[in-house]
Amino acid sequence: MRLHREGYTIMLTTGLVLLALNLLAYFYLFSDNSLAIVLLAVASLILFGLIVQFFRVPNRALTLHDAQIIAPADGTIVVIEETEESEYFKERRRQISIFMSPLNVHVNRNPVSGVVRYFKYYPGKYLVAWHPKSSTENERTTIVIQAKNGVEVLFRQIAGAVARRIRWYVKEGQPVEQGQEMGFIKFGSRVDVFLPLDADIKVNIGERTKGGVTVLAELKD
Known part of the structure; x- marks a missing residue:
């Protein structure tokens, strides 16, 4: 499987935004709330995973027949x-x-x-x-x-x-x-x-x- 080139910009942008959000939460927003930090990290991974799977291109044996x-x-x-x-x-x-x-x-x-x-x-x-x-x-x-x-x-x-x-x-x-x-x-x-x-x-x-x-x-x- 590979990832389609149409998703490169979206995946990179989403990854950077989620990383920044999690760092902000860890150091400032929820620095004293470990549960909130963990929940945000899990939600971020799920969201990023959904976006990545959308741009997947699985390896397939194609059907080729002129008729x-x-x-x-x-x-x-x-x-x-x-x-x-x-x-x-x-x-x-x-x-x-x-x-x-x-x-x-x-x-x-x-x-x-x-x-x-x-x-x-x-x-x-x-x-x-x-x-x-x-x-x-x-x-x-x-x-x-x-x-x-x-x-x-x-x-x-x-x-x-x-x-x-x-x-x-x-x-x-x-x-x-x-x-x-x-x-x-x-x-x-x-x-x-x-x-x-x-x-x-x-x-x-x-x-x-x-x-x-x-x-x-x-x-x-």
Whole structure:
């Protein structure tokens, strides 16, 4: 396991603030109250541990298959439905949505190998990630990758009420590999994936996913 570079500044800042707070408590605020000092130290360690675990990147054997759509994020499947995709395809698609809690790994990965045909970033609101309008009104990115067989897969990084910072590492025209890191969303969010209607869905509502590992669907030839 390693720690993601997106967390370096936050972890360092948090560590320094907590260290300063504990030193202040030890020498001045609670110098005569050992219980308060111990409780503050324990609370500080727990808080720092939670922040560190948020930026963890576990070692995984990635699933690599040209005919399969792999989960771009860790989380829970909250939507599987046929819907109108109005930004790029402008036609009906099969949508799979993954909700990412603050306890999930928050690295985002390319669901297929291919070429990025479309990318756009939208500033927006911060509705809760499971709100029906979050995919069209929240801060978000839209990425379309054309797979090697010519099929295009669209997915969106969506900010939530807590997640207010989206990072991405792709651009239009860039070749990408399945399972490769394409971005990061800080502190809880959602990822939507839009597939052809004839895609063979392999997951169910409520199922937990592992980014880069779980097979969401298989594409038809």
